[in-house]
Amino acid sequence: MNDMTPTREERAEKLQGMGCRRKRVEDIRFTQGKGQYVDDIKLPGMLFGDFVRSPYAHARIKHIDKSKALAMKGVIAVLTAEDLKPVKLDWMPTLAGDVQMVLADGKVLFQNQEVAFVIAEDRYIASDACELVEVEYEALEVLVDPFKALAPNAPELREDLRGKTEGAHGKRIHHNHIFNWQVGDKAATDAAISNGEVTIKEMISYHRTHPCPLETCQALASMDKIKGELTLWGTFQAPHVVRTVASLLSGIPEAKIHVIAPDIGGGFGNKVGVYPGYVCAIVGSIVLGKPVKWVEDRMENLTATSFARDYHMTTEISATKEGKVTGLKVHILADHGAFDACADPSKWPAGFANIVTGSYDFPVAHLEVDGVYTNKAPGGVAYRCSFRVTEAAYCIERAMDILAQKLGMDPADLRMKNFIQPQQFPYQSALGWEYDSGDYPTALKKGMETINYRALREEQKAKQEAFKRGETREIMGIGVSFFTEIVGAGPSRNCDILGVGMFDSAEIRVHPTGSIIARMGTKSQGQAHETTYAQIIATELGIEADKIMIEEGNTDTAPYGLGTYGSRSTPVAGAATAMAARKIRAKAQMIAAHLLEVSDYDVEWDIDRFRVKGLPEKFKTMTEIAWAAYNNVPEGMEPGLEAVNYYDPPNMTYPFGAYICVMDIDVDTGVAKTRRFYALDDCGTRINPMVIEGQVHGGCTEGFAIAMGQEIRYDEMGNCVTGSLMDFFLPTAVETPHWETDFTVTPSPHHPIGAKGVGESPNVGSVPAFSNAVNDAFAFLNAGHIQMPHDAWRTWEVAERLGLHD
C-alpha cells in the first residue's frame, strides 16, 4: 500500500451507496425537457380518440346519433356502448370487485361520464366531431349527498345491480349500498365506550379531493394485426397488472401484449386503475389496426378519473379521567361515486383503514365501514397514501385533539401518555395489525424540543389574552400530528390484486466490465427509483452507483411486479433488490475465493471487494470478480453474474412521524399563514436523505393544499364546480410554507436493509397537523370541531359564527 491507496472511507464514498445524498440521475433529462412521456410518442398513421361526455350527473340516454360526426372528414369511427357489447367491453371490472361502464350503457351516472369515443385523424378533428355527436338525455333525480344515499326513497343509481343482495364484500342492504366491512371487537368496544369516564363523539369528514398529477392519464395502443401483438404505452403505476388485465379482457395471450410505462409525470394513485380511455384506445386499435392515442385534458382528469378520500368518520373515544384511552369506535360512510373503483388490494374494501388506532395503545377498538353510491365520479384511490391510511390518520389525530380539549390536557401530552411504547414492538393492534418497530416518545420529544413547543404554547396563551383585549385580530394555532402508517403491501397471504399476490421483484445483471443493469417490477412516477435502487445495489455489491442502470416499466424486460403506490417500492422491490444483490454477492464470494486460491470461508466482504481474512492486501474487487465471472469461474459453476428475486414481504412496514404546524389566522379575512412547519419522519434506514427530504417537501405541499382548500365539490345538480385549476387549489411556490425536516431512525426488523418507505408519510402526516392547527387556534373560543378544507372563506365563517366580527 502507498499514499495513493484509497482509504476504506474513500472507497465507500466513491460508491455513492446507501446514505449518500446522491443527486437524482433522472433529473438530468427532466430538467432539460428530455423526459419521454406517453404524449411524446408518435407513431406513423396514429389516430386520436376523444370522448363525448355527459353534461348530466344522472340521466337516461334516449338516443345517440353519430351520423353527423361520422360524416365529418377525417373521422374514422365513433364508438358507443352498443359497439363494445359484441366484444364484451361495454363494462369492465374494477379493482374493488365492482363493474364499471366503459361507455354509458343506457344511462349516465356522473357528470362528464364517457358516452362515446370519437376516433379521428387528428386531435382537432376528434374534438370538433365530439360536438357533432347528438345525445338525447332524460334527466333523472340526482343523488350527491352520501348521507342521503341509503334513504328509502333515494333514487336508484345502479340498475345493473338490481336484486343483487350480495356484493363483492358481503351483503348489500340498499340499492345504493356497496358493502359493509367490520373489524374488531364490537361488544367489548361498546362496553368500553359506555363505561368511559370521559368520552368524545364527533363526525370527522375527510372531503373529496383529487391527486391531480401534472401529467394527466393517457394511453397509446398499437395493434399489429399481422403478428397479433398489442403494444400499449400508458401512464401506468402498475404496468404488469395492466398487461394481465388487458390479456384477460381481450383474450390476447399475455406474451403478445407489450405494456410500456415510459416516464410518468406524477401519479399519486391517479394512475393505478384502468380507465375507459385506455380500453377505448385498445379497442379502437384492435378494430382499426392502427395506433390510437388518448390523452386526457386537465378538466377530464379532475372530473372523471379517480378522486380520493370522501370518507365521513363518526368517531368515539373513551378514556379515563387521567387521559388513558380505553376504547375507539369508528363508523365510516364511504362515498365511492357511481362505481366502486377503489384501487385497494382486492380483499380490502376500505383499504387499511383499520390502522385507525394510530400510534396509541387502544385495548379495544371497532371499525365499521359502509360504502355507498352517489352521482359523482367513481373511485376512491389512494392519493399519495397507502389505501385509506390518510383518512385513518386524519381521523385518529383529529379525534385525539378533540379528546385532549375535553380533558383539558395538552394534545402533545395526551399523545405521549397513550403511545405504544418502544418495548411493546412487535405490537399487536386491537384491529389486527402487527406493527414492526417504532420509538414514538423519542420522536415526539425531539420535535417538541426542536420547535420549542412549550414556549410556543406560552406565546399562544399571551396572544389569546391580547385577542380578547382587542389588541390583535390574529389568533395562533399549534397543530400536532403523530402518525403511524402501514405501507409496503404486502404479504401475499393477505394482499392481492385480482388474485395476483402483492410481491415485487428485481433482476440484476452484472456485465463483464462491472457495470450493472437492474430491472424492477415497480414504476417510478418521479420518486427517483433510478437513483435510489442503484444506491442499494452499490452498497450491496460494491459497484459505483453511477455504473448501475435502473430500468422499469417495460413488461417485456422487467420481472413481474405489482407496481408503485402505497409506498411499496422500497419496502417490497427495494427488499427484492437487496436480496437479488446478495445472491450475486454469494456467487461472487465463491469466484473470489477461487481466484485467490483459498476456501470460500477464508474470504470476507470489504466494501467493494472480497479479501482474504487477516491478509487485507490480498483481495479481488467486485469489478475483477465480474470479469472472472465470464471467463474464470470455479469448476462446475455456471458462468455469468446475475440474479432475480421475487420478494414476498413477511409483514408490512410501519413508518411514523411527528409533525408540528404553527399557524396565524387573520379572523377578519380567514386567511391562515403557516409560520412554521416541522416534519420529523422515521422511515427506518435512509437510502438517500436528499430524496427523502424531496419526498417530504412534495407530500407536505399536497397535504397543505388538501387541508387548506383543495377539494372536488359538486353542486346539488351534481355539477363538479372545481373541475379546473382556476378553482381546484394547487398551491404555487409562493403560497407553500417552508418545510423544516428532521428524522429519527428505527429500522424495520424484517426488511433486508431496514427501510420502511417514505413517499406518502408527508401527505398522511401533514393534513392532520394543518387541520389541528386551525382547530387549535379556535379552541379557546370553544368553536367545536371544524371540518376541512380550511380555506379562507370557511375559516372566516367560523369566526363569523363565533361573533368575532361584531
Place this chain on the structure above:
Amino acid sequence: MIPGRFDYYRPSSAQEAVALLAKLGEDARPLAGGHSLIPVMKTRLAAPEHLIDLGGIADLRGVKVEGDTVVIGAMTTQHDLLTSKVIAEHLPIIPETSALIADPQIRYLGTLGGNVANGDPGNDMPALMMCLDATFTVLGAGGERTIKAREFYLGTYYTALETGEIVTSIRIKAMSKATGYAYEKLKRKVGDYATAAAAVVLSVSGGKCTSAAIGLTNVAETPLLAEDAAAALVGSSLDKVAIDKAVAAAEAITNPAHDARGTPQYRTKMAGVMLRRAIARAMTRAHG
C-alpha cells in the same frame, strides 16, 4: 382543451385591423395577449372564426405623457407597466395593481387594452380605471371616439364597445405626488382572480379628506365605482366613523357570485375589509 377552427390575421395598423373586423363581422375577435381569450377558446366557451392579432401594430404599444395626461397604448403589457418609469412616476397605483395580476409569464403577454376590454369583473384593471377616471380611445370602421371607463362596463362580458371597435389607448390624468393611493386584493394564490379587491385614491388637506375615488373588483357583474363610499370620506378626517360609513356604503352595492372563493356574504365582507385596508394604506401615503 382543444379550440375550434379559426383563421388568423396579423394586421400592421389599427386602421387595417378595424377594416378586417368590419369585413369579417360578428365572428371575428381581436386578439391581444390572449390570456383571457385563448383559455375560453380552449374550453370552447368562445369559438371565434377569425382572430385579428393586434400584436403586430407597433403604434398600439407604449407609454407617453401629453400635458397632464398619461397615454397608454392598448397593447402595452402588464410587464411594460411594471417597468415603465413614466408610470412609476405619474401613476404608481398601476404597477401596484399589475404586480397582483396573474404571474410573470402572463404579465409578459397580457395587455392593458385586453384587460380593460375583456369585460370580466374579475379583471383588476377595470375597477382601477374607473377609480382613476380613465378615458378609452376606441377606433371603429366609422372612426374614432372616446368612452369614459366609468361608462364602459354594462354587464359581464358586455361593454360599451360596438362590434368591430377596438380600444387603441387609455388616457389617465397623472396623479399628484401628494395623492394617497392603494390597491388591496385578496386572492387564494398567485394566478387567482380576486376574492375581492379595492382601489383607493384620495387627497388630504389640513387633516381633511378633500377628494376620494374607490373602485371594487370582482364583487358584482361589473367592476364597481363606489361613489357613496367615496363621498362618505370626503370632508371627513378619515376617522373611524367615516371609514365605517364608507365600508358600509361599499358593501351595500356589491352582488358577488358564489364560487370557490366563497359565499356572496363572505366576498361582500372581504370587499369591505380590502377597502378598509386600502384606505389605511392610502392615508399613510397622502400628504397635505
